[in-house]
Amino acid sequence: MRFIRKTRYEQDIQLVKHNGQLFWFGLLLLAVLTGPLWLDRFLMGEFALVFIYAIAGLGLMILVGYTGLVSLGHAAFLAVGAYVHAYFLTLGLPFPFTMLIATLFSALVGGLIAVPALRMTGIYLAVATLAFAVIVEQVLVHWVSVTGGFRGLAVPKPELFGLNFAGPTAFYFMCLLLLLVCLWLVLNLLRSPAGRAMTAVRDSETSAESMGIHIARTKTLAFALSAGFTGLAGALFAHRLTYLAPDAFTIITSIQLLLMVVVGGLGSLHGVIYGAIFIGLLPQGIAIFRDSVPPALAQIPGLEPAIFGLILILFLVYEPLGIYGRWRKVRLFFEEFPLYRKSTYKRQKSFLRTERLH
C-alpha cells in the first residue's frame, strides 16, 4: 500500500498525486506518442478511433457519470458535430475553425435540449433523449440542401497551410492531442466548483439546492459540455468516415457510447479510456468471432447489437463499477495480499435517505 504524507493543501489539488502516477502515466504517454514507430497503418487508424471514442466518452461521462443524467441520444450530438464540421469545411473554412464551430454548435444544441430535459430523470429522460436522436436523424435525412440526405455528404480532407492532416500519422496525432486537451479540461472541471456541483446534483438534488447550487443551471451546463465534447468527437469522426450518411448515427451508436461509459466504469475518467478501448476494439473482436464460428451462426442478422446489449446487461448485473472498478479490486487484492477480504467491496444497502421531496 502507498501512504502519502500530505503537508500542503496543494497536494490534493494537483493532478499528479505521487511519483508512481507520474511514472506510469509518463510511460503511457511515451507509448502513445511513439505510436507511429510501433504501430502499422491499420492499428494507427484503430487507435485514432479509440481516441475519438474517448473524447465522446468524456462528454457522456460528464453527463451520465458525474451529473447522473442518462442519455440514449448521444449519437445525435456526434452527428451534429460531424455534419456541422463537414458543412463548413465544404464552404472552405480552415478545419481548426470548423472544429471549433462544430463543438460550440453541439454545445448550444445540448444546452437547448436541456431545457425540456430538466424536468425529467431516469427512464423518462432516456426516452426523451432517444426521441431527440430520432428527430436529428430525420433532420439529417430530410434537410437535403445541407446534409445531402441519403446521398450523404463527402467530408473534405483536413488541410491547413497546404499541409494535409488526413494521413494516418497526422490524424493519429491530431486525435491524441485533442484527447489530451479534453482530458485536461475535464480534470480541471472535476477539481473545481462547477464539477463538484454536478456530482452534488447527482447524489442529492435537495441537498445540492440547499447548498446554493442552481440545479437547472448545473444540469444545462452538464448537457452543454457533454454535447460539446461529443460534437468535437463527431468532427473527428467525420474524417474517419470520410463520407457522412444518416445511417452512421443511429440508436446503435448511442447505445455503443452509453455502453462505453458503463463498461468502463461510471464516475471515473479511467473508465472512459477503458471503455473507449473496449468499444473501439470490440467490432474487430466480433469480426474475428464471425470468422471462427460456423457460417450459419455468423450470418445471424443483428449479431453485433445483440452482443453489445448482452455485454451491457452483464456489466450492469455483475460489475456495476465497470472495468475500472474490477481493476481497482484486482489492484487492492495484490496490495493487501494476503489480507484481502472478499467483503471489502460488498455493496451496502442504504436506507438512510430522506424521502425525496421533489
Next chain:
Amino acid sequence: MSLLRAEKISVHFGGVKAVQEVSFAVERGEVFSIVGPNGAGKTTIFNLISRIYDCTHGQVFFDNEDITTVPTHKIAELGIARTFQNTELFEQESVLSNLLIGCHVHRRTNLVSELLFLPAVRRQELAFRKTVEDVIELLDLQSYRDQIIGNLPYGVRKMVEIARALCLQPRLLLLDEPSSGLNPEETDDLSFWLEDINQELGITVIMVEHDMNLVSQASDRVLALADGQLVTIGAPAEVQNHPEVLRAYLGD
C-alpha cells in the same frame, strides 16, 4: 431587530393543513428549538424557511428581507444553512468533497476559468480548503477527511452534515434533529459543539429536536408545536411544564 421572522405561515397539502398560521421571531445569537410530537409540522417549518416548500399563506423575513418567494438556491447565498433529518450527504464523495461543496456559495470564478484552472481558481480552491480545514478542526473530523460517506457510521455522517452546513459560513443554521441516531456520548459532544458554533462562530441556530435534555441544555428559547399549530414559545423549563404541551405529548 430579529434575524428571522415568520408571520402567520401556513402550508396546506391538499386537505392536510401541515402548518397553520405559525408566527415566531428568532433573535440574533440565539439557540431556538422547535419541539412537538411526530407529525406536528416541525420539519415542514424548516422546509418553509429553506424554501423547499412554498408557503400557502404568510411571510418569512430574514434580516428584514422578505424571503417567502426567493428561489431555493438563493437561500444559501443569503446565509441560511441547513441539515436534514436523515442526512442528505453526497454519498459517493469523500468527506472533503462534501465539505468543499459547502463552500460553493462563495464561488467567485466562472466556468471558463475553471475549465482552464486559472490561478484565480487555484487560489479559491486553497481558500475553500482553509475554510474546510477550520471546520474539520472545530468538529474533530480529521480522521474521516478522505473517507467516502457511504462507508461512514451514522453518527459521523450527522456531524459531517453539520460541518458541511458550517462551510457555508452561514448566519443562521437550521438543524433538523441533530441528535437522532446518536448515542448518549455523541449527544453530549453535540451540545458542547452547539455552544461552540453559537458562541464562538456567532451563528444563530434553530433546531428541531426530540431530546429534551439537549433542548434544555442548549437552547435559549423553545417553540412547541402540535398538529401544525403553535402551542407556546418560552424558556425551556417553562415550555416543558406547559399544560398544553403536556397534553399534546401525553394526551388528555
